[in-house]
Amino acid sequence: MKKLTTFRLSVTGYLLLVIGYRLFSSSRKQLSFIAIFSLLTVYCSLITANAQDSTSIRQLNEVVVSATRANQKTGMAFTNVYQKDIKKVNLGQDMPFLLNQLPSVVVSSDAGAGVGYTGIRIRGTDPTRINVTLNGVPYNDSESQGTYWVNMPDFASSAQSIQVQRGVGTSTNGAGAFGASININTLGYEQDAYGETNFTVGSFNTLKTNVLASTGLLNNHFVVDARLSKLSSDGYIDRASSDLKSFYVSAGYYGKNNFIRFNAFSGKEKTYQAWEGVPESLLKTDRTFNPYTYDNQVDDYQQDHYQLISSFKLNNNWTFNPILHYTKGRGFYEQFKPEDKYSNYGLPNVVIGTTTLKKTDIIRRKWLDNDFYGATYSFDYQSNKKFSANIGGAWNKYDGDHFGEIIWAKNASTADMRYRWYESNALKTDFNIYTKGYYQVSEALNFFADLQYRTVAYDMKGTGDKRQDITQKSDYKFFNPKFGVNYQVSKTTSVYASYAVGNKEPSRQDFVDNAPKAPLAENLQDLEVGYRLAGAKLSFDANFYYMNYKNQLVLTGQVNGVGEAIRVNVPKSYRAGLELSATVKLAEKWKLAANTTFSQNKIKNFTETVVNYDGDADKINKYAKTDISFSPNLICGGQLIYTPAKNVELAWMTKYVSKQFMDNTSDDNRSLDAFFVNDIRASYSIKPKIVKELTFSLLVNNIFNHLYESNGYTYSYIYDKQVTTENFYYPQAGTNFLLAVKVRL
Template sequence: MKKLTKNVLCILLTSVPKTLRKTFSTTAFLLFFVSIAFAQEDSARISELNEVVVKSTRANEKTGMAFTNVYKRDIKKQNLGQDLPFLLNQLPSVVVSSDAGAGVGYTGIRIRGSDPTRINVTLNGVPYNDSESQGTFWVNMPDFASSVQSIQVQRGVGTSTNGAGAFGASLNISTLGYEREAFGETNFTYGSFNTMKANIMASTGLLNNHFVVDARLSKLSSDGYIDRASSDLKSFYVSAGYYNKSNFVRLNVFSGKEVTYQAWEGVPERLLKSNRTFNPYTYPNQVDNYQQDNYQLISSFKLSEKWTFNPTLHYTRGKGYYEQFREMDELANYKLPVSAIGGDTITHSDLVRRKWLDNHFYGITYSFDYQSNKKLSANIGGAWNKYDGDHYGEVIWTKFALTPSNDYRWYESRSIKTDFNIFAKAFYQVTDKFNLFGDVQYRTVSYDMNGIADKLQDITRQTSFQFVNPKLGLNYQLSNQASFYASYAVGNKEPNRTDFIDNVKVPKPEHLEDLEAGYRWANQTLSFDANFYYMNYRNQLVLTGQVNGVGEAIRVNVPKSYRAGIELVANWKFASQWRLNANATFSQNKIRNFSETIVNYDGDADRVNQFAKTDISFSPNVIAGGQLSYSPLKNLEFAWLPKYVGKQYMDNTSDENRKLNAFFVNDLRANYTINPKIVKEITFSLLANNILNHLYEANGYTYSYIYGQQVVTENFYYPQAGTNFLLAVRVKL
């Protein structure tokens, strides 16, 4: 078995690009010598060390905050090829969407109505949100869920963490588990829209009680539900670690390469009934082509009986482009010269352009963990991270004009963002039943932009922000089964790059005060949680409903707004073979005063409409989901996964003509495992999505303008697939 695993690992490593293999080998060599200094023979605590690194940024029952833990065993049941947001679809307050309509390619997640720029994502404590847009592009990490050991979803401001400020939720992802025994595994999925996933995974297991090497190589592809919304995705993950009794050092190298045909323009409202899969793009290479390589050197050292030090070094390299065909675009927009053909002056031309991103992100995260006795524990941590990114646009072909050179650039800019934070947390057990939690973070952000953006506007500016984010929580044990908790947390957040570029008025930083209170009750067969939240915003950047030229949402500050709601979660094992997990969120999401500006193309003044107490866009008042599972046999499970999402407005006017209708979608899942003699196990999985073939749209955008003395409103939608399936087989050696 160990020989087979070794051979599989060799195949995987030879599939990794040569430059990455060289980096991996060099760092692993250094890792070996560093680890010798800490070598001990006792392996009793090895299984506990992995969680130490992410412990400082995770919540627990004593923090007084709402969170959900998702573990590897649950992820594996659902992980048949769809992006990670779709694996979290049944969690409280979650709404997911897919540009291509089938969960592969560009996908998004909202929690409590907050868009991805408000959801802080960390991988092993390392910030993953894009530094400029502050969103998370899951398409850059295809099949990453196959390497995930656990995910904690914190709702609200949550605990202090690294990276972009959390204004709706945090996703804390850990890949730091390991198997004690060597194994090899392969997964293959085929489904609707020619969706395919194939991967191979292997591990050495724990060698000599100290060393472990894990690896994964993945390939995914899909035609998409929307016309031509195809995805061609590749990724790998390699991790090498050294463990001893109280310390470990681990190197993670992982990469994702994606070529995705663009589907971000959406389907016009007038075509929803007649042509739901419409895609206006027909140019063969209208794609997003991007590669992202990630390196993490993670370690934990026990300094004394009371102190542990957890430093992590990281580096991310990203480069790629959007390629777009433009029909009869104005040459002046690209600083191209006007030409004459046959006596005609040529001011417009068909052309093909590429918008490039070329960036580096690197830094250090760390935490000192202190445990004095059963009453007091504390964490002191923080991070220093720097982003250095180039943006430039190339015109690679024109029909009627000549570009000055083959690599002609019509715009070029550079952005440098430095993010520093330090935080301290403490848990104190006041009595046997009562404990307090305190957390304060100081964060500074500096943003330096220089150059010209794609619309030829000068974006040169230097901006800096300083934030203090305190948090306080308490937990009271009412009985052996019941507890009450409450917390108050403050969050502050800087605008992103497009907020500066897309708005004439300089955007302001956002401020949030989050009050949470809840009740938990559990016994051996039933658990119930009720969480109340009130999130009060100042200068929240809300979605206008419009998008810019690359499909990113345009936002504007509103002085006062809030989100208030209650989240209900229940888990009930009401028979030996039956289990029910259910959740529901009931909320109100309001802007106290909102000004809508409608652009007037007739040359008159723009129209400004005033609204009082309107709904925040993309914030449904009701979200419900869950899972009903039945296991007639030990290795056989069937599950029904319903999801209801109430209506959502696409802008902030609460206009019934600019909304996403409520939808109720039902999925079915089946998993069956056998244990033949030739291999350790074989698992067959079936995921049937939207079994009732409900036609619905999970995302969209809208904009209005005045033309010919009339207000014209145009709505665009992202339809999701009707009934579709994924069938998978997993073989573990």
């Protein structure tokens, strides 16, 4: 046993050194020296330290994320996903695909196979409405308010738990939640030291390799976790390749009633652009068509995150949880633009002899260079079993530069080959404070209240990519109250209800796309009523929701020049639905988990503008009680799990999504067909003497080779007196597989 322990410690030390070397070889040398020193110091301590389990440490970790999480007494709809469940499906696909089986979820991939640019919608709401936090720190991009999972590849390998709240949810930090919140926690720890490597190979030359290591808990005080990952894939769509790298390092010190933990993680992505989609005319004959052929038509971006997380027990009643954070992002889109007008870039025409050239081939880059930093905090109060409270908030600042460069032109009209045709800066300050309280009226009855005040200040200066002036200042002040009640009918059943108000500011792109008219802030009133049953063999949840919007920004169906969806305000709209989910133990070795969402998603009055390129007036179409785009009326998911032996698990997974409209006209000619996809998952684990665990996993997606599209866009225009509608789709891969091996030391 002593030799085996020494072997494991040696491997752990080796993996820590590998990750340290990766850090040192990057440009972040100051962090690298600190990280390497910490890793080596802890490894030396590992040889002599004896770790012991500590329940108080786990409780401290949970306190930090509990401030923004819902619980059984909140009166809201949510789902918890734990590490053991994440590991089963984490074979290489991005985070949205790992959450695909949750209620009301629809996922999509630009490249078609779940690697690279991926997206998630919950209750029909797009990613700009889904608040994402990492250990309570905002992750949504401050300007677009979207979440780019491609910037944090393989982050799921560091996640301890994920909570998905549907609806407005509880008060949180960062972007307003208008459909859901995703709260990711990485603060768990394992008592014993370990080293682990995972290797995945799959269709479309998909490869994933990572190494993970942990010191375990040293002397009941210290812990260091680390991960280094690399993913690559050619993608289902032609040339939709992905080259993704990431690392994660976390070092913590735990006292009896406090802890401090430093997290550093980074993602580097280079993906070939596939955001233009496949034209409808080619969908049946060339599903993998990609119009881009220029070798370096890529998105190249890196994002570095630093978090200083701590928790201090002030006395028997109060705990203080402060967090400091900083994120650095920089990168560009590179594009080849054939026969583009000089005038689009503010450049003079080129005169060659007697010939005047108004167009030329160019290669351009659109750059982002941004800093995001701030602090979040919470005070937790626990007086007795009847009353508990939480006071928290955050102050965050975003400073982002946007600029476009021409790096090559076939016929240059300027000697400056780094010519900038637009340049702008955006400052955004986000402040919020909230207080939450739970009061246990009786053994069965509990009341919940949550009051949040949030301010947002925009300050934009400069020009957009169409050389339009986007200089403006906007300030918003929001009050977001939430109330809930929970009644425990019996030991296994409860009923609940909640009413929540959410307000949300427009994104930077909303200002740019709707210029010169400024978009309005949005308001949402969310009513949730539910029933829960938690039995030994059967668990069942039923949740009714009614989300009433004022000035909701809805997708028009069109996209801008970099594939981002264009949105406009509509005065009145709503989403109403019933979410059902159940887990049943059918027999000793069989378990069934299923969920269904029935919904209606309507805009009471919608005005469509069809651009007229003939020079006449645009065509105006009015619609009454029309469907909101990308909001299916029926979503079903399910898993049938069979465990023939303790170390073997087989699962059949299904997903059905009904028809979706790509704009707000309810026109069947501008829709996505319903799809029904089936996957199979299998895993087999053994524990040989030389390693702790050896696991083989297989995931076969879309086993019946169903040809479907989960996303798309549309636009209409008038030219030569004819109305033309152009539809573009994002086809998803047919039958494909991922085969993985895990070795844990």
